[in-house]
Amino acid sequence: MKGKLLLVDDEHLIRRGLSKMIEASHAGWTVIGEAENGVQALSLIEELEPDLVITDIRMPEMDGVELCQRISELGRSVDVMVLTAHKDFEFAQAALRYGAIDFLLKPISAQELAPPLEKAYRLYAERQEQAERSQLERNRLFEHHIQSWLLGLPMDEDTVARLQTTCANRKLLVFTVDSYAPPTKGYRREDARLLQFALLNMMKEWLAISDIAGSIANVKHDVFAVLTDKSDSLTSFELGLVASTQSLLGLTLRPEAYESMRSLYGHFASYEGSSKAELQIPDHAARSKSIQSEVMSFIVQGKTEQLREYLEVHLRQVIEMNVNDAKIEGLSTALAIAAASKRALEGEDAEEKGLGEWIEALQPIRLSSEVAEWLSKQIQAFMWQLNSWLAGKNVNLLDKAIAYMERNYEGACSIHDVAQHVYLSVSYFSNLFKKETGESYTNYLTKFRLEKAKILLSNTNMKISEIAESVGYEDPNYFTTVFRTWVHCSPSEFRKMG
Template structure:
């Protein structure tokens, strides 16, 4: 997971220096925006929704302490780090009561900045994981309540009302697995838990997408209740057909659907469920399998999030460590648990493939050989299977990465040529290329031998020299024409890079 950072300081050179340092290190942060003062930051917070704000204490219009108070009152989920000088430190400590998580004393060196942002990232990461676990707990309770309401079991009125509000306006669709033992498949009764796990995740993957925003609940081992948005423009039974086709193609299972109509009030759900059952009254063909724990669904998402974060940051060593750690846990598990863990891992790989470098057709590609999992009798065979899928995933990622990076430098240079007179920040270009700032920075430097910031500066200086040599534009006009709002800052950069002032350069080249 990558955190979004907003830098707030009235000195442009300091903001750019901080952004450059962050771009050159794998800190888990992406600079989402910059602001000159607290008032400007407030205007950006709603749109950017940063996870962290790094703000100076002394600024015009609204200082850092006032900004911290505003964030504490209106955006409690956003963390704040205060930049302060020694003379302001006691004043800055007042920000603690507004939730500031750390301080940076100016001037700060690169190592200190890395350490502080590293602590902030751990704070952010732990908070995100805690929120995921809490969401999983709420989801498990919600599923229990919905299941009870569908089956007509006793249920707490307060929880029932809460479920009714969550599912208000949705349509109820009852899904039924015709048989877990179709002809031509070697599935066994011991594999029911594994099959239900795969089925639940596959249907969830399809149903959660817009415009359906579906919620799936396991009612029995072969019955699932799907609550979806009412989609008037959709062709008849469009989602049900996609679910049936996916289950048949990837699992070899026949799944049928019965639309029960609008869910309505929760006290009426059991009647809708009974009505659907009575229309298709067929005795269950298999004994109940263990219900899918909500924790397993959450585990897939956690694996996927961790994989994607490390991949977009270019942390291939950590990706391989994550895979090796998962493989290392398998030998100590019973075969049944090892199969579930392996399937969770394989599905996380599949979702990552789809999100990062595949289309709809890649969504289940890694998970296609699920039917071979039950045939793996011992843990050693399961480990070998997981290893093979991991190697395929890494090979697929390497091919995608090579293709993606091939034209990155060319695209970047073309973009800079067209936009050097604008802000043209690392974060902006990385976003245009759908990359994290850290990863983009590393790739650009590896391919060109220079940092992105230095490259932009070189382009701007060359354009400035052309204007100084061939026009009568004033220095502040030249500065603005090549992307510098502050002519004094432009002059300093020009003098530093060209070893001569803009005025002297013009005298020598006119």
């Protein structure tokens, strides 16, 4: 889950530098646009709907303070950070009064930019999670109303009117499960809740695949109602869901279509397919979505250890549940990390991994500890994939850093210089470099310089002082000391040996 960021500054070089630092910061932001002044920025805000705006204070046509004021008047969930020089501090304070969440002093380095970006991302993620929770609550209420209508339960007039208005010109698809104990599977009665949960997730997946807006109500334990906008994709949704349910879960779905809900009040009150001992399950969509959101937040911020700890908490919770609840919690978590893998790592989704295989693996389990063992394997596979993905990104950064060092070793070429070139903090770059190469940056640079010096000593008549300067040592005596420490002889002795 990456946040969208808009850059506003009248200097192209500043925008370009900020853009590179932001994209390399791992703070969870992606730059979606740039503007030269407030007027352009307002137009792009309408078009691109950014979550964060970073704006300069002094700009032509409309400055940063007025831009902050205009953004506050839009009434949108857009955070603003202000770029300012010391002399513009009073203007920055004015921007804060209009709701800016932070100000950044120019010039700003990658290390200085990272903390406010992370702070802004936390605010954005919290807002997104709250919005998702609110939407899920609205969906649950709407689906409850659909269920009540189809079962003929008492409803007040206002609710009925709102429901009929919402459902006007929409189509109702009803799917009935023939049996949760098909002869081809060894399912038991207590497996029905797990199968219901899997079936609900498959319905949501197929709605997304078919690009159809729809609401799903679990009317009875074996009856599912899908209220959708009329679409050319409904047939492919219906056929795809029925086929995949059969192939993955071994369950047979019987579909029925209705053009309107208006005449269906109480239609399923005494439906023959239902039983007296119905097994209704709680809606785990919110739970799975919450887990996915947390996992995504850790990934985009590069917090792999915190992510591992977070998932281990779920393992401990699973062990403490009864076995049937543990299975649903385990499957919720597995689906969440599969979805996060697909979004962030371009991995496979749950169906490609084999939802049917997951159900078959969980179905015969009798102990919560065994569910935890199964979930632990899913988490380990996910963490391996994540670490491999991060390693690939790190290798690219490392290659870029080493190439810079090889071009600039004749000068100072400090670790600060190289870290800044790849837009990482010195501490992060230092740890990354040692992890990937097995040695510190200083040692790596020293060995590289000395290898260059050896070539010059063996193939040229340059003076020792000239060679020292050409490989980055201003003091020839210090160069000789370093050479003797690493090569175990002086530069002059090495030349004679060659």
